[in-house]
Amino acid sequence: MADGTRFDGRAAIVTGAASGIGRATAMRLAADGAKVACLDMADAVEETVALITEAGGTAVAAKVDVRSGDSVRAAVDAAESAHGPTAILCNVAGVLRFAHTHEMEVAEWDLLLDVNLKGPFLMCRAVIPSMLAEGGGVITNVASSAGMFGQAFMVHYCASKGGVVLLTKSLAWEYLKRNIRVNAISPGGVETAMTGSVSFPEGIDFGLIAKTMAVDNKMMKPTEPAALIAYLSSDEAAAINGAVIPIDHAITA
Numbered sequence: 740m741a742d743g744t745r746f747d748g749r750a751a752i753v754t755g756a757a758s759g760i761g762r763a764t765a766m767r768l769a770a771d772g773a774k775v776a777c778l779d780m781a782d783a784v785e786e787t788v789a790l791i792t793e794a795g796g797t798a799v800a801a802k803v804d805v806r807s808g809d810s811v812r813a814a815v816d817a818a819e820s821a822h823g824p825t826a827i828l829c830n831v832a833g834v835l836r837f838a839h840t841h842e843m844e845v846a847e848w849d850l851l852l853d854v855n856l857k858g859p860f861l862m863c864r865a866v867i868p869s870m871l872a873e874g875g876g877v878i879t880n881v882a883s884s885a886g887m888f889g890q891a892f893m894v895h896y897c898a899s900k901g902g903v904v905l906l907t908k909s910l911a912w913e914y915l916k917r918n919i920r921v922n923a924i925s926p927g928g929v930e931t932a933m934t935g936s937v938s939f940p941e942g943i944d945f946g947l948i949a950k951t952m953a954v955d956n957k958m959m960k961p962t963e964p965a966a967l968i969a970y971l972s973s974d975e976a977a978a979i980n981g982a983v984i985p986i987d988h989a990i991t992a
């Protein structure tokens with residue numbers, strides 16, 4: 740249930756905010772009282788801001804390509820000049836592809852590693868100085884159940900999300916004494932543009948990816964991982980640090 744006083748005007752940045760989990764997270768943080776900077780490379784990020792504003796929340800949009808340090812710096816500067824130093828960062832932007840590894844273009848490997856793993860690193864690098872200056876902050880990264888076990892036909896996605904898991908744990912240790920908490924969530928299937936538009940290469944054995952599907956093919960709404968991200972971003976989760984929390988209908992149980 741949204742609580743308009745939970746974040747009490749704290750400044751939050753959400754990447755991937757044009758769609759799916761990122762949009763739901765931006766909307767939930769705003770409904771819980773944060774001032775939200777919605778970052779994405781897609782124009783639809785403006786729609787997220789409109790949805791938040793219409794609901795009485797505070798939000799700005801900034802275009803970003805999370806693969807680029809310069810673009811990230813400019814977007815974080817825009818967010819902080821609108822709302823002040825960042826207290827909450829949610830790294831949600833991501834891309835998913837399936838491929839046979841022996842046929843994979845290097846460009847496709849680079850795309851997934853750059854968006855899914857380098858992106859969170861660049862965002863953390865840009866935002867942590869403000870958090871240190873303000874005495875703390877909280878970062879939540881979106882990993883995946885595909886970062887918790889090996890999976891056929893998505894070696895680049897699994898490697899990137901496994902990287903997010905250890906990026907998260909390493910940052911939690913590094914900033915433990917400086918009051919920056921860093922956690923990740925690890926979702927199973929979520930109904931978003933990403934899962935709605937997935938395409939598979941010819942000749943894959945679907946039996947080999949069956950373990951990524953929840954029993955009865957259960958999927959969740961983007962509001963469900965968004966609620967978990969909002970909880971982790973809140974003071975109620977003060978003792979949760981360096982955690983990677985599954986939200987996956989027991990896929991990884």
Ligand SMILES: NC(=O)c1ccc[n+]([C@@H]2O[C@H](COP(=O)([O-])OP(=O)(O)OC[C@H]3O[C@@H](n4cnc5c(N)ncnc54)[C@H](O)[C@@H]3O)[C@@H](O)[C@H]2O)c1
Nearest residue numbers: 755757758759760780804805832833883928929931932933
């Ligand atoms: N949907 C699922 O089942 C699922 C499961 C586990 C993890 N995830 C992860 O959740 C996150 C959100 O996924 P989603 O399902 O909401 O997908 P989505 O496709 O709905 O949203 C992803 C957003 O990321 C943005 N984006 C992509 N590349 C970008 C870049 N270079 N710079 C800035 N923005 C960029 C897109 O424009 C898009 O708005 C991703 O990290 C994804 O890997 C999704």
